[in-house]
Amino acid sequence: MRKNWYRLDTAALIFPATARRDWCNVFRVSATLTEPVDEVTLQQAVNDLRPRFPSYYVALRKGIFWYYLEETSSPVRVTRDYAYPLTFMSSRELRRCCMRVLYYRSRIAVEFFHSLTDGRGGSVYLANLLARYLTLRHGLKVPVGGLIRDLNEAPPAEELEDSFLSNAAPVASPRSEERSYRLRGTREKDGFRHLTTGIVPTAALLDLAHRYGVSVTALLAAVMAESIIAMQDARCPRRHQRPVKITIPVDLRRLYGSRTLRNFSLVLNIGADPRLGDWSLDELCRTIYHQLRASATPRHMAGMIAANTQPQELIALRLTPVFLKNLVMDAVYRRSGESGGSLNISNITNLDLPAALLPYITRCEFIIGPQRSYPNNCSVLSCGGTTCINMIRSIRESELERRFFSRLVELGVPVDIESNRR
């Protein structure tokens, strides 16, 4: 049987090159239902989605010059969840399939190796999986439109395109940024990931953001920056401190009107320098909001896209064997990939599920794993009036989570906490 294959998109190239024996970039989208998950029906739903979303049912392969994705020959097996999310995807597993579908009690979770897609693409798959599962289980009729795709039609080419290539500027923006403050702690030796979920009413969060005159993303980034600045203050005298920057992914589909389901987002490192003096929350909110507004524009992002696409156009680089490319990309990633941020806040905003699905769904979550060189990350997803703020860490200490969530409570946002502590 002839298997389809796909080139990695521009953003996806970095993830195989930077994967390690105990780390690779994986993220999860999940939904908690009002009833226990039926494994057989879920497996059926996963199989049914395959023809419509072929670019997710793939394995990572290594060519001479580039990695590529090849359609898997075997079905994606639904498996039971583990004690923590985002367990390590080994290279052996990636050679079998780059996506996992997991269930536990009433939760359905899908984990993606980041080379397949980004958070928005993953949430489209989850929405369609939920629609198919609930259709099979309860005979729902979920209208096509919005996030929901027609499973009988072939995937359009625009969903499989690398939108970076068509939106790059002629001139690239410079990459270099000052290194930011790094959080540290006692690493869990067995790779355990501590997950702390803060469940908040979306309306309360929006009210607070409006009070400060900023977006929810800017507000959460400001509260996070304030918490990290306080932690740095406790550890290091002011003159030796580093800037505190929050890495915020920007969904480029909205800026360029793309419909791709591959990766199409870039990150901005935004924050404040504590060496310049004390920052109030109001000041942090404003500086982060305005930096975000000024940077997340089509022109500015096109320059950043070009910084990633231009090296790919060099013939000499294209003809370099993949193992040498890995060394170069790994060095670039160390220097400019992670060094500019203290922590990620990835907010894929509202998951706009069809009304027919909402009675069956309690909440939806989005979880990104810790980065290679820093231990904490945060991800946010709203659905049905509830926002889940997931903070994951690969270290034992929970000081950042305590500061962040208790600050939200101080600001008048009610926070329900759940965790997978052992």
Add this chain to the structure above:
Amino acid sequence: MYCVRCGVRLQDGTEFCPLCQTPVWNPGADRPEPGFPESLPPRHRESTLPGAIAMTVVSVLALAVTVIVCLHLYGALRWGGYVLGGILLFDIVAVLPLWFEEPRGEVFVPVDFLAAGLYVLYICRATHGHWFLSFAFPVILAAGLLTTAMVCLLKYVRGGRIFIFGGFLVLLGGFAVLVEFFEHLSFGTRMFTWSQYPLAGFGIVGLFLLIAGTIPPLREEIRRRFFF
């Protein structure tokens, strides 16, 4: 049910606040249903077995070819002995650890130096030299002890890497002097000709690291620049 310290609401029956570890007093409440099962994922480890098999096959072939060629040409091993010793030394250093799931540095490093010592002893005997006991043995012994000590310290001592590397560099400078001393004893060469350069270079860098280790901002800066 709220945490009295953080102010966040916790699931009924939670025993400790997951944020600040404050015990929660809530008599009579059942433990909450866990959000995740207890089962841990299977440990993924890249198998080194295929590499070990391939390398072993290649080295056995190399050994066989060397023996056949030497016996065919000379009817004796002659230079083949050095080649065989070199291949065996390579196998012990690079191939043998591949056969173990978790090779232990504190075991393999002394074994490697032992193998190197035996190989050098063979060369000494084959060339009718008299320098093994007076030069090669003490030098290999000192190098083995130094490397094994460093491997053990890195493995078993938490933190303090800057002191370990600093101390190692200072001792490496001293080791150069020791090598020259044994060279002087065995071969009658002049003392303090070349060894002063590594002694000065390694000594300065090592002392800098030892001093930097006692100054927290400098230590943090070095850690930031050289993390791996």
